[in-house]
Amino acid sequence: MTDQTYCDRLVQDTPFLTGQGRLSEQQVDRIILQLNRYYPQILTNKEAEKFRNPKASLHIRLCDLLSHLQQRGERHCQEFYRALYIHAQPLHSHLPSRYTPHNSDCRELDWGIERRELSDRGPMSFLAGLGLAAGLALLLYCCPPDPKVLPGTRRVLAFSPVIIDRHASRYLLAFLADDFGGL
Numbered sequence: 001m002t003d004q005t006y007c008d009r010l011v012q013d014t015p016f017l018t019g020q021g022r023l024s025e026q027q028v029d030r031i032i033l034q035l036n037r038y039y040p041q042i043l044t045n046k047e048a049e050k051f052r053n054p055k056a057s058l059h060i061r062l063c064d065l066l067s068h069l070q071q072r073g074e075r076h077c078q079e080f081y082r083a084l085y086i087h088a089q090p091l092h093s094h095l096p097s098r099y100t101p102h103n104s105d106c107r108e109l110d111w112g113i114e115r116r117e118l119s120d121r122g123p124m125s126f127l128a129g130l131g132l133a134a135g136l137a138l139l140l141y142c143c144p145p146d147p148k149v150l151p152g153t154r155r156v157l158a159f160s161p162v163i164i165d166r167h168a169s170r171y172l173l174a175f176l177a178d179d180f181g182g183l
Contacts, residue, residue, distance in 0.1 A: 010077045010096035017095075027091075040079065042075075051065045066080075
């Protein structure tokens with residue numbers, strides 16, 4: 001690590017820690033209990049109850065806890081990192097502050113985390129593309145060689161390369177070239 005303080009690291013790691021699905025409710029509760037019950041006691045009983053309140057959302061409670069620890073000082077932030085290491089070690093090893101380059105001019109991305117994430121389009125985009133590909137494959141597989149059975153299908157497939165990406169159009173044109181030779 002560089003000469004970053006624990007408070008500086010917590011400021012840098014807060015957006016990562018409060019991200020959707022990073023810390024579960026149980027992990028946050030364990031961290032709060034660790035800060036409340038074990039020596040040195042970082043959180044009072046009243047503060048621990050406030051941060052464990054099930055009526056508030058997990059995101060809000062976690063943001064409040066992190067800002068509270070930043071205000072309290074270096075020792076509190078250090079104990080938070082110790083509790084995070086104990087209760088969420090895989091997450092602790094992927095914190096952005098652990099991958100900060102020694103040269104502040106150089107900004108590198110952590111490709112280890114980016115690899116595991118889906119594209120920003122989400123799973124519905126993937127399912128729509130998969131459904132389209134499966135539908136076209138089923139249509140091409142089940143389409144009989146006799147052009148009189150489904151003549152409208154051939155016309156739709158003939159104009160679909162205009163709409164579909166050029167990579168898919170190569171395969172459609174190759175299919176149609178074989179079929180239109182017999183018409």
